[in-house]
Amino acid sequence: MTWYGETIDRRAFLKAAGIGFAAALSPCSLHALERADAVYASGCRAPDGSFGIATVSERGEIIDRVALPARAHGMAFSSATGRTVAFARRPGTFAMVFDPSRQAEPIMITAPEGRHFYGHGHFSPDGSVLYASENDFDGNRGMIGLYDGRNGFRRIGEFDAHGIGTHDMTVSDDGALLVIANGGIETHPDFGRTKLNLDRMEPSLVMLDAISGALIQKHAMPSSLSKLSTRHLDIAENGRIWFACQWEGARNENPPLAGWFSEGEDIALLSLPDETTARLANYVGAIAVNRRENIVGLTSPIGGASVMLDARTGLVLAEESVREAAGVAPAAHGIAVSSYDGNFNGTHSDVAWDQHIIRIK
Amino acid sequence: MRKTFASGLIALLPAIFAPAAFAQEADTAPTVELPAATVSKVMTAAVDSFIRPGYDAFQTSAEDMTATMKTLCAAPSQANYDAAKTGFGKLAANWAHIEIVRTGPVIEQNRFERILFYPDRKSTGLKQVQAVLAKSDETATDPKTLATKSVATQGLGALEYLLFGTGSDTLVTGNDFRCRYSAAVAENVGNVAAEISGIWDAPDGIQKAWEQPGADNPAFRTGSEAITGLLGILVHGAEAVRDQRIETFYKGADKAKFPKQALFWRSENTWPMVKANLDGLSALLTTSGMVELLPEKDRVIVAATEEKLKSMSTLASGMTPDLEKAVEDSADRKKLDTLLADGKDVIAKLNDGYGGAIGLSSGFSFADGD
Numbered sequence: 001m002t003w004y005g006e007t008i009d010r011r012a013f014l015k016a017a018g019i020g021f022a023a024a025l026s027p028c029s030l031h032a033l034e035r036a037d038a039v040y041a042s043g044c045r046a047p048d049g050s051f052g053i054a055t056v057s058e059r060g061e062i063i064d065r066v067a068l069p070a071r072a073h074g075m076a077f078s079s080a081t082g083r084t085v086a087f088a089r090r091p092g093t094f095a096m097v098f099d100p101s102r103q104a105e106p107i108m109i110t111a112p113e114g115r116h117f118y119g120h121g122h123f124s125p126d127g128s129v130l131y132a133s134e135n136d137f138d139g140n141r142g143m144i145g146l147y148d149g150r151n152g153f154r155r156i157g158e159f160d161a162h163g164i165g166t167h168d169m170t171v172s173d174d175g176a177l178l179v180i181a182n183g184g185i186e187t188h189p190d191f192g193r194t195k196l197n198l199d200r201m202e203p204s205l206v207m208l209d210a211i212s213g214a215l216i217q218k219h220a221m222p223s224s225l226s227k228l229s230t231r232h233l234d235i236a237e238n239g240r241i242w243f244a245c246q247w248e249g250a251r252n253e254n255p256p257l258a259g260w261f262s263e264g265e266d267i268a269l270l271s272l273p274d275e276t277t278a279r280l281a282n283y284v285g286a287i288a289v290n291r292r293e294n295i296v297g298l299t300s301p302i303g304g305a306s307v308m309l310d311a312r313t314g315l316v317l318a319e320e321s322v323r324e325a326a327g328v329a330p331a332a333h334g335i336a337v338s339s340y341d342g343n344f345n346g347t348h349s350d351v352a353w354d355q356h357i358i359r360i361k
Numbered sequence: 362m363r364k365t366f367a368s369g370l371i372a373l374l375p376a377i378f379a380p381a382a383f384a385q386e387a388d389t390a391p392t393v394e395l396p397a398a399t400v401s402k403v404m405t406a407a408v409d410s411f412i413r414p415g416y417d418a419f420q421t422s423a424e425d426m427t428a429t430m431k432t433l434c435a436a437p438s439q440a441n442y443d444a445a446k447t448g449f450g451k452l453a454a455n456w457a458h459i460e461i462v463r464t465g466p467v468i469e470q471n472r473f474e475r476i477l478f479y480p481d482r483k484s485t486g487l488k489q490v491q492a493v494l495a496k497s498d499e500t501a502t503d504p505k506t507l508a509t510k511s512v513a514t515q516g517l518g519a520l521e522y523l524l525f526g527t528g529s530d531t532l533v534t535g536n537d538f539r540c541r542y543s544a545a546v547a548e549n550v551g552n553v554a555a556e557i558s559g560i561w562d563a564p565d566g567i568q569k570a571w572e573q574p575g576a577d578n579p580a581f582r583t584g585s586e587a588i589t590g591l592l593g594i595l596v597h598g599a600e601a602v603r604d605q606r607i608e609t610f611y612k613g614a615d616k617a618k619f620p621k622q623a624l625f626w627r628s629e630n631t632w633p634m635v636k637a638n639l640d641g642l643s644a645l646l647t648t649s650g651m652v653e654l655l656p657e658k659d660r661v662i663v664a665a666t667e668e669k670l671k672s673m674s675t676l677a678s679g680m681t682p683d684l685e686k687a688v689e690d691s692a693d694r695k696k697l698d699t700l701l702a703d704g705k706d707v708i709a710k711l712n713d714g715y716g717g718a719i720g721l722s723s724g725f726s727f728a729d730g731d
Contacts, residue, residue, distance in 0.1 A: 045723060073731060089731065119731060190480045192600055193729070199469045250579035251586070281582075285730035301730045302586075324722060326730070341722040352723035355730045
């Protein structure tokens with residue numbers, strides 16, 4: 001079945017994926033969803049190797065699961081519509097839109113011919129547009145695909161991301177700006193996940209006009225940091241954009257691994273204490289901001305660590321060893337952390353949590 | 362307003378630490394500890410008994426191929442042409458054996474693509490080689506200038522077309538330009554191979570970095586990182602055989618088949634390449650002694666993987682060489698289905714089995730956070 005450039009309905013999705021999707025939440029799950037103060041969603045892998053998405057309470061208890069045909073990566077959530085999206089891990093070509101309360105049937109979006117998803121996306125504030133990071137792999141350029149959140153997630157356009165290896169992206173609170181992390185690494189589905197240009201990377205951070213797609217500002221990394229792949233983003237209360245990086249250069253160097261910028265300003269790279277940088281193993285896998293408490297959370301699966309920063313100053317607030325640390329998201333207090341080996345906020349489940357979690361309540 | 366910020370404007374904030382607003386937790390990272398001596402032994406064996414000899418053998422076969430081509434150019438004959446075709450098969454197989462190493466100097470400066478530009482779904486290489494032939498572009502007959510041309514015109518894909526493609530029979534009676542271009546391609550491939558060998562052979566370079574993981578190591582700071590890197594060669598190599606070499610033309614009996622998308626279908630070297638890839642994986646797994654890093658109870662994973670790789674290699678060597686016939690033959694299709702299923706099994710054994718046994722709880726691939 002070809003899914004290119006179309007959305008498919010529930011029946012086609014079920015047939016293609018060979019999976020079940022219950023029409024409604026079980027009473028037990030519905031109760032758990034309603035009584036939870038905070039609810040998160042994350043991609044996961046079951047012990048039998050199958051992939052899915054799970055919704056999770058603030059205590060780390062799984063509320064509900066939705067099966068997926070393959071592995072997901074990042075997620076997007078619209079507080080306006082309640083829709084949540086799981087994007088396929090690169091070079092995947094599906095994104096699944098679902099309603100955590102199961103009051104609407106899931107929609108599977110497929111990338112158009114010549115594109116694949118990079119694993120991240122974000123809704124406009126009113127939920128009317130879903131933006132997705134995509135790879136125009138024959139053109140070797142990152143793109144932002146636009147999907148109509150009010151009309152079946154039909155593809156309605158695309159913007160040039162002004163960089164290669166586009167990864168995470170987000171939208172300003174007023175919906176006017178798109179902020180994009182171009183990791184700078186060339187990949188092509190013909191070569192799987194092989195990084196094709198590690199000796200000539202072009203990482204950058206880009207800001208676009210969300211309506212026209214016009215380039216507003218672009219920050220290229222200096223040549224000494226050309227191997228610093230800028231990959232993940234989140235926005236703090238004051239509009240400051242925090243970004244997190246993965247170093248593709250020599251392992252015995254201590255590059256900056258996070259930083260921030262704002263509209264009209266240059267980027268600032270955060271020079272963390274050496275022991276913190278060492279702990280992050282030159283690889284930050286996820287970043288999230290708790291706006292209410294002004295905390296930035298970072299995780300490193302390679303270093304097995306989570307690090308909390310003061311979002312106003314960049315000061316290190318806390319560090320913790322977390323074996324196979326995966327996702328981070330704002331919690332009622334602090335930052336919720338998940339791990340590949342099944343831990344989520346202190347609760348162990350018989351799944352492997354994927355790299356990103358998102359708070360949906 | 363559009364602003365592109367110059368790199369010099371970037372500010373580096375000073376190293377900072379918060380006062381004791383939050384307690385610092387200075388616990389030890391619970392990463393998996395692998396015995397350093399065994400890690401070093403395994404990495405040394407992988408480098409000295411597989412990687413370096415693999416590139417050396419590839420370089421030697423490229424030099425042999427260059428000599429064979431020059432003989433053909435000097436004295437065109439059926440025998441010399443046949444020798445060139447045989448030499449190509451040996452060169453391709455030697456490449457396939459070490460091709461599984463898709464890390465290090467081979468993926469820098471376009472070396473991999475200069476050796477082999479594939480897949481090439483738009484037949485870019487074919488068109489460019491045909492253009493060189495049509496123009497009798499003399500710059501393509503000198504390895505130095507050929508090296509500056511499109512990667513699609515200077516590697517094994519080009520050489521295969523020159524020796525086996527339309528018009529290649531003229532090499533028997535004498536086609537001076539085509540022959541000299543072929544010789545230059547062989548020499549160019551040998552030059553790239555020599556570069557890679559030289560980098561791996563340098564005693565204080567990547568060889569040392571791979572063999573002695575440590576805090577000041579530019580490649581691997583810990584034994585766990587080093588073994589994960591080595592496992593990555595096997596996982597990615599097994600994925601490449603299945604996903605890029607077989608599924609390119611065959612994804613199942615009920616799916617569309619594209620035999621002419623297969624690597625080296627013209628010269629019927631598709632299966633020798635697959636076999637050499639599989640044998641390379643097997644050799645790396647065995648000669649490195651990776652099994653020694655596993656607890657006794659988990660060592661069966663390695664034995665089972667080796668066994669599966671060997672049975673796949675045997676199956677590949679028994680396939681019908683003509684791919685257009687193979688994909689239409691029910692017995693061959695059954696073998697193809699087995700190769701796809703076994704390939705998936707090998708990937709799972711390495712990814713989840715070996716990866717899990719050395720402490721990657723959800724497997725090697727899952728641990729690549731992206």
